[in-house]
Amino acid sequence: MIGNVNSVLMNICVYWGQIFLLPKRITQKITAICRSFLWFGTYDESRPGSVVWDHLCNHKDQGGLGFRNISLWNQAAVGKLAWAISQKQDNLWVKWVKNSITEALASTQWLTDPNYSIKNIYGGLCTQQPKVHWHRFVWNRFSVPKHRFTLWLALLDRLKTRARLFKIGVGDDPSCAICGSVVETCSHLFFECTFSTDCLQLVLNWLGYTVTKTNLTQVFMWVRRYRKKEFRRKVIFTALAGLVYQIWKARNDAVWNHHVPTKQFILKTIQFDTRHRIQNLLGKTVSRIDHDWFRAL
Structure with a gap:
């Protein structure tokens, strides 16, 4: 069950999530379907699960299941497009990127980094939780x-x-x-x-x-x-x-x-x-x- 949910989230992230910023309504619907499938085995259950979704997106060593937060991963993935644009030093595009795509990020320092890692940026966007010992x-x-x-x-x-x-x-x-x-x-x-x-x-x-x-x-x-x-x-x-x-x-x-x-x-x-x-x-x-x-x- 956990593997199925992770597979769906990963496929969405790998394909659509790297092309454009997904509308909030879409990411919420995808999350709701995955949550319903995990806890109830169906796609349209509105009852809450035993554990809130945000906690499920924590790493396993933080007590979660390691699911992808689609919205945050989408920001990190699209950010790579912004980074690629900024490396070309096109001032008009860089200005647009900073005013549009990067609004959700704490800073734009990553735009000048010679290397870009979606994994690292995603990790920076996620709220870090204390690790569990079990x-x-x-x-x-x-x-x-x-x-x-x-x-x-x-x-x-x-x-x-x-x-x-x-x-x-x-x-x-x-x-x-x-x-x-x-x-x-x-x-x-x-x-x-x-x-x-x-x-x-x-x-x-x-x-x-x-x-x-x-x-x-x-x-x-x-x-x-x-x-x-x-x-x-x-x-x-x-x-x-x-x-x-x-x-x-x-x-x-x-x-x-x-x-x-x-x-x-x-x-x-x-x-x-x-x-x-x-x-x-x-x-x-x-x-x-x-x-x-x-x-x-």
């Missing part, structure tokens, strides 16, 4: 794509938990759908809930580790500081991403079907997904020792 955890290439997406939403605290829905007047019971004893928040589901804590211990025991951390960020920080080889760290990331996905799925089963899968079923599902995914992506750079460790899981 982006490598989320976008680990071994993880199943839908697991990454759910994990990303969980770390942003944007999953539609009962507590979040209750705040906007949806539903009359904010308690956890699984344990029923505490208000259902992302922090509770991952991993303060006794059910999810037990599942976490089962997964870590399967991998041969014991951790006493009780929330998702703490568990991630522990894995990040893990001093073993990078491959094993990625396997742990993959399993934990699968665990977050399965717990959220179990929560939805509890809400809609009044059924909670067993902890052993969740463990077996994670084991299957992790093995199957990584076996298909194992490269030649993985050592024999790590190969043997993984096959023994």
